[in-house]
Amino acid sequence: MGFNPDVLDVLCPMHLMLDAQGIITHVGPTTQKLRPDMVLQGLSFMEAFNVMRPRGIKTLAALRQAGQVKLHLELAGTPPARLKGVLVHDGGGAMIVNLSFGISILDGVRDYALTNADFAATDLAIEMLYLVEAKSAAMEASRMLNQRLQGAKDAAEEQAYTDTLTGLRNRRALDETLERLLNARAAFAVMHIDLDYFKAVNDTLGHAAGDHVLQVVARIMLEETRASDMVARVGGDEFTVILPKVGDIDVLERVGRRIIDRIEAPVPFNDALCKISASIGTVWIQSSRTATRETVMEDADLALYASKNEGRARQTMYTPELRSSASSANSTTPPKARGTAKS
Amino acid sequence: MHGLIYRSFQNYITDSYGRDTWLQVAARANISPPDFEAMLSYDDELASAVLNAMGDVLRRERGDLMEDVGAYLVSHPNTEAVRRLLRFGGMNFEDFLHSLDDLPDRARMAVSDMAIPAIELHEHAAGCFSLICETPLEGFGHLMMGVLRVMADDYGALALLDLERGSVGRDIVRIQLIETDYSHGRTFDLGARAS
Numbered sequence: 051m052g053f054n055p056d057v058l059d060v061l062c063p064m065h066l067m068l069d070a071q072g073i074i075t076h077v078g079p080t081t082q083k084l085r086p087d088m089v090l091q092g093l094s095f096m097e098a099f100n101v102m103r104p105r106g107i108k109t110l111a112a113l114r115q116a117g118q119v120k121l122h123l124e125l126a127g128t129p130p131a132r133l134k135g136v137l138v139h140d141g142g143g144a145m146i147v148n149l150s151f152g153i154s155i156l157d158g159v160r161d162y163a164l165t166n167a168d169f170a171a172t173d174l175a176i177e178m179l180y181l182v183e184a185k186s187a188a189m190e191a192s193r194m195l196n197q198r199l200q201g202a203k204d205a206a207e208e209q210a211y212t213d214t215l216t217g218l219r220n221r222r223a224l225d226e227t228l229e230r231l232l233n234a235r236a237a238f239a240v241m242h243i244d245l246d247y248f249k250a251v252n253d254t255l256g257h258a259a260g261d262h263v264l265q266v267v268a269r270i271m272l273e274e275t276r277a278s279d280m281v282a283r284v285g286g287d288e289f290t291v292i293l294p295k296v297g298d299i300d301v302l303e304r305v306g307r308r309i310i311d312r313i314e315a316p317v318p319f320n321d322a323l324c325k326i327s328a329s330i331g332t333v334w335i336q337s338s339r340t341a342t343r344e345t346v347m348e349d350a351d352l353a354l355y356a357s358k359n360e361g362r363a364r365q366t367m368y369t370p371e372l373r374s375s376a377s378s379a380n381s382t383t384p385p386k387a388r389g390t391a392k393s
Numbered sequence: 394m395h396g397l398i399y400r401s402f403q404n405y406i407t408d409s410y411g412r413d414t415w416l417q418v419a420a421r422a423n424i425s426p427p428d429f430e431a432m433l434s435y436d437d438e439l440a441s442a443v444l445n446a447m448g449d450v451l452r453r454e455r456g457d458l459m460e461d462v463g464a465y466l467v468s469h470p471n472t473e474a475v476r477r478l479l480r481f482g483g484m485n486f487e488d489f490l491h492s493l494d495d496l497p498d499r500a501r502m503a504v505s506d507m508a509i510p511a512i513e514l515h516e517h518a519a520g521c522f523s524l525i526c527e528t529p530l531e532g533f534g535h536l537m538m539g540v541l542r543v544m545a546d547d548y549g550a551l552a553l554l555d556l557e558r559g560s561v562g563r564d565i566v567r568i569q570l571i572e573t574d575y576s577h578g579r580t581f582d583l584g585a586r587a588s
Contacts, residue, residue, distance in 0.1 A: 160584030166484045179583055180481040184503030187474045191397075191431045198430075 053140050061170055062148045068095050070143035072110040080168040081149060085127050095147065100124040102132070113137065123149070129161055151175075156182060213283040215261060216268035224282040224290055228343045231294065235337045238294040239302055242350035243271070243309065245287035246327040246362045259319040263326060270312045274305060290350070299334060299367065306330045306365035314363065329357040330365035349373075394437050395507045399429040402443055404472070405465045414450060421446035434506065440530055456556075459532035463539020467547065478503070479544060480581045485573050486550035490514055490522055512537065520570040527563055534564020541566060549578025 055076045058065055067076035072095045082090065090098055094110075101107040103122035113121075118136055125131040134152040139145055151158035155175055158164065169175045211223035219227075231238050245267065252260035264287070271281045271289060280292040296302060309328065316323040331354025335341055353368040360366065406415040419427030422442040429435065448455055467476045478499070482492030492499075493512050500507045510527040517523065524541070526534045538554050545552040553569040 156584065163582070163584065165583055176481060176583075180478060180499070181502060183474070183481070184478055184499075187478075188432075188504050195430055195432045 052142055052144065053146060058146065063168060063170060064149045066090070066095065066147045066149070068145040068147065070145075072096060072113075072145075074098065075144070078149075080164070083162050083164065083168060084125060084131050088127055098126050100126070114139075121147075131158075131161075155179065216265055216283050218268050218272075218289070219280055219282040221282065221284045224280065224284060224292065225343060227280055227292055228346065231292070232341060232343060232346070235339065236294060237296070237336045238292060239296045239332060239334045240346055240350050241291040241293070241302070241306060241365075242331045242347070242354045243289040243291065244329050244354055244358070245289075245313070246329055246358075248287040248326050251324045251326060255319060255322050255324060259322065259324055262319050263317050263324050266317050267313055267326075267328075271309060274308045274312065296334065302332055302334060302367070303365065306332060310363055310365065327363040329354055329362045331355065331357055331368065332365055333368040394435060394440055395504070396429050396431045396433040396435055397504065397507060398509075399435050399439065399443065400431040401466060401472075402447065402462065403429050405462050406447060408469055408471055409461075409465065410451070417450045418443070418446045421449060437529075444530070444532070455532045456535040459535035460539035460542075463536035463541075464543045465539075466536075467540050467543045476544075476547065477581070477585075479540075480547070486545055486548040486552065487570060487573060489544060489548060490524070490568065490570075493524065522568040522570070523557075524566040524568060525559065525563055526566065529562070534566055537564075538566050541568065546576075547579050547581075549574060549576040551575035 053067065055067060058067070058076075059079055063078045064080040065078040066074050066081055069075050074090050074093050074095055077090045096108070096110055096113070100123065101113065101121060102124055104116055104119060107113050107116060118138055121135040121137065123133045123135050125133060132152075132154060133149045135147050135149045137145055137147045155178060159175075159179060166176055209222075211219055211226075213220045228240070245263075248260065248263065251263055264283070267289070268281070268283065271291060275281060275291055275293065278294060282290050282292075284290050293302070293305070310330065313326060313328045316325045318324075331350045331352065333346055333349040333353065335346065349368040352372045353366040356366040356372055357364045366372070403415055403419075406418055416427055419425075422439070422445070424439070424443070444455065444458070447453075448458055451458065453461075466472050467479060479489070482495070482499075483489035491514060493514050497509050497511055500509050510529055510533055512527070513525045515523050515525065524537060526537050528534055534556055538556055541552070541554055545554075550570060551572040553571065555567040557565040557567060559565045
């Protein structure tokens, strides 16, 4: 039996018909589109095509022997065309090779300017092209959404008011609250708290121990202050508490004492005990007209230094005298040197 | 309803009338933040709020507005991808009309949670079609008419279109195809990429 070329042109437009000697006798319309200027008819199939796989097939006889396996073929000429194919015998000595682009369908369509008409009506090539294009568009939209979400996340983190390790407020939140209280000429107190011997914990027991201690300390500060007070972590082992509406300096003394006492209780971590303490410098502002965020923090710092110099583990209330004693002491001995001498 | 549909309304306003007009629409429809994300889903209720707000701000009838949205979807350079995906449906306008039955399935194939209203093509005599459109949204038939008008030009076909109100929840677009090869139309290169 033979095959009618007109039928094959419709069913599989990208095919070739060969005679028993392997000479191309008919070229499917889409096959011809791959090499518009090349006369394929009359050429030997093994001349026009290089069999890439199965490997080692150099002759028509070898190809016949391989049977109806999937062939990886390379068509002679340019541009390079790698095709998939299958060869069948028509029973009368002639052969048919049907070809396909396989996964390189996108390149094939572009390189040879193919249209719907170049594929069989039942071929899924067009659906495949549709899907690739639709999925790429959807993927691009998703990618843009992800990018925007990432940007929003970065922006949110930048605007965050929370210290991620302890859950306390951060310096940004502290600065804004201070600014607000000062603008309102409110009465409030600021405690600047610095942990003592924290570096030793970090150095000997590691960062995990240090982080654990910071979390314990944060909880203590929250427990020992009112809900209306603000506790912020402003540096590695530095904290600041803002206490609005404090009626009495004794209240500040008591809160500071309790915080120090509780922080001094050793914190178990794995098999070790972390022993630290805290020094506090406190400023009590009663509706000042001249204080700024900078002067308030400076005053708290001075008081904190005084606590460190007096032997740590204590709270010092800021008074203007501290400023003059600090500057006179400063002129003779640098504060840092005095601090280490005493510890 | 899928964010792609809402985003299309937003893009239509932004591309045709500018961002300020869109912000007016968004404010009127209570959309905050005033942007739709194409790849998220939104409440169905929102659709009439958005379309009403669009009509109020632009002072245009729903049908007229929706036809314009449909035309925008397949003709504006920013929506070239939609036009291309529709052109995959067929070689000529008639082929394309027959592919519309598959449109909801095609949409779902591309974006699995995308639901578009069912449409059904009937052929009466040679060149005479009616497209029955389910209209969960008032004006969907008009939108399809806008799409078909532009696609007929795109394929270079000459067709007469008419909208007929069907029973509740469905519109019928009557299509009379006068000539398939009336003009050159726009080229469609299978291998090109929509930007």
